[in-house]
Amino acid sequence: MKKKVCMGMCLFMLGLVGSGLAKVYIYIDAPATSKFPIAVPRFQNMNTLPDKDRISTSLATVISQDLEVSGLFRLIDPATFLENPVDSGITSDRINWNDWSLLGAEALIRGGFFQEEKGIRIETRLFDVIKGSFIAGKRYFGNADDLRLISHKFSDEVMYRLTGQKGIFLTKIAFVSDRSGKKEIYLMDYDGHNLTQVTNHRSITLSPAWSPDGKKIIFTSYKKGNPDVFMRELFYGRETRISHYSGLNIAPAWSPDDKKIVLTLSQDSGNSDIYIINLKGEKIKRLTSDWANDVSPCWSPDGREIAFVSNRSGSPQIYTMEVTSKKIKRLTYEGSYNTSPAWSPKGDKIAFAGMRDGSFAIYTINPDGSGLRQVTPTSESSEDPSWSPNGRHIVFSSNRSGRKKVCIMLADGSDQKMVTTGMGNDTNPCWSPFLEYR
């Protein structure tokens, strides 16, 4: 990943782009906003070299897919485009605004590329079709391998310019797959591309969780025989075993302040309890000490509370706890098997997996226990929810294709999309934070 970033891909602002937003085009939090119509025509080949890497379509395709996944945009069908790209340019003085407003487009992305000795130069701009004006522009350098990354970068720019909020197009998803025959941890872009195998423990590797800066992951592995917690630095590939108390060391989650890890330890007593350790693995605080199994803790975004699973009532249910006072509140009462809590980045929802009639569905609930909502259908089994860093999406694993695969959806359950393919079962997805380094 480090290599990729260092590949000499620099980025320059194209002038005119001031700091701060001039206008918000899409109000994300407004209820029932209709989708914003946008046109993304093919990028233009700005010199005479043949486009053997299909740069013109791949850039437009990736940007279109990104915008579509956001759930905020309606992409104008390219088959209906009126403009002849040969006659028109990529700057506002050479765009026929009527051709786009007739199609109902309110924004237009125009881009071109120059194949140069050292790589590919890409210029891309975002326009307001109604006003016939320029909104933002970027210039990127890279090579053919960087086209997806460059497209995601511009998608993020479009998202920010039109909504004032950050996009998720540069984020990654960590997950567990048994495609090699053993359960190992893999990383991929949020859209399933750019898949890489992270661990090669040839054992059982589970439950990946990100550091707040997105540069490290922690996970459980049986590499040394016992379920221990490991930390891996993603750029350097360096791995350290940070929690290896006797008994279970499972289900780690990194605190939002970057200093602590909450996890489940059993200490050979057979009784699973929740502890906070520091990054060296030293116990800082014991949060539960009862006869029930307490597992799968996750932090609230402010780090003041955790949500976790306990069977203290006789069946696994979701509870929240104030970390300082250790005050506990039971959150779920419907159903007899509720697990895998994930606290939304805005703090307003907790997603979890609930089993009804032997099959799991993803639910969301408010942290005060109100507003329970089933967001995936009962017809398939969906587990392991994790929120995108802007809180608009949830990633989860579903058996809809026969095998367990990683899927993403909007937090209300709409726009579901399977993002992993191929052999094996893909489980335990965990969405990265915003990756500022990409």
Next chain:
Amino acid sequence: MVRVRKSLWVLSIVVFVFSLLSFSACRRGVVKDDELDDFATQEEMREEAMKRLDEEGITEEELEAARRKVAELSAQEGMNLANVYFDFDDFSLSQEAKAVLAQNAAWLINNPQREVIIEGHCDERGTGEYNIALGERRATSTKRYLSVLGVNKAQLSTISFGEERPANTGHNESAWAQNRRAEFVIQ
């Protein structure tokens, strides 16, 4: 009248003592609650273990009978270690499981130099992390029962694999029943 007054007097003393007691109990509760970062002492853990055995529904008579059975079985040749099976989301030992463990205990007592790992396993239903905790419970309740039957604890260690190592990879009730188990691996 005198009687009534006397009983009132007694009552008020009782109430007073009680309130003192409950006050100190409360206080103890509060103090204990404040020891946030403290970990259970050995004694507390032993007490807890006894309590658990109680909660697992094993009576003194049962234990005596089981110990006699172990002694009887120990005298026999060709004993083996067999798996123990559990119900869904449960780690309590059935009568059947206890009978199997009596045999296993006999084998372990006859082979004091052998060490075994008790692996706790679950079926594929349920959540991975919760199942690892459940498998741990299955392994430790098995170990605890063997040790009360007289097996040397040093011979026994435990690990949970949750739902990760099924004995039967099928997706039906009979496969699940075979997978909810404590398995014995001789070192």
